Amino acid sequence: MNTQDAVKDLRALSRLINTSIDQIENGMLSRGQTYPLLSEPYSTEAEKPRMAPDILAAGSIIIAAAAQLIASVRIPVTSILVTAIQYEVSSSLRGAIQAHVPEILREAGNKVQLH
Structure with a gap:
């Protein structure tokens, strides 16, 4: 080709x-x-x-x-790296869910300011 x-x-x-x-x-x-x-x-x-x-x-x-x-x-090596770290994303989400981060953020509302 x-x-x-x-x-x-x-x-x-x-x-x-x-x-x-x-x-x-x-x-x-x-x-x-x-x-x-x-x-x-x-x-x-x-x-x-x-x-x-x-x-x-x-x-x-x-x-x-x-x-x-x-x-x-995409460069093939980048595709391999993206695929390899997908596990990390789902693990991080699981940790956030287990720590009840969505509920904490919902309670905080607009009071939380990111710097």
């Missing part, structure tokens, strides 16, 4: 992502809905637009194409 073929593959993945985003946008517009923002608090009501079958299908394509795009452009 030459460089031009590799770039064509990257562009094809990018087109898949963009086409799927267009499908999500059109689905939301046709229903008069808005796609949930990552910055909004989670609620089952806010997630309903994302759960429509056509939106789920478009989202699945975006996820798969994005994963392939990342794998195509």
Whole structure:
């Protein structure tokens, strides 16, 4: 495979992502809905637009194409390191849950200031 073929593959993945985003946008517009923002608090009501079958299908394509795009452009050693530290992330989350950190932060509310 030459460089031009590799770039064509990257562009094809990018087109898949963009086409799927267009499908999500059109689905939301046709229903008069808005796609949930990552910055909004989670609620089952806010997630309903994302759960429509056509939106789920478009989202699945975006996820798969994005994963392939990342794998195509990331240095292989970096992929190995990211995979290796995934255990650390889940272990850290477990520790935070066992220490009741979410409840502590919820009680503290906006009183906690990060410096």
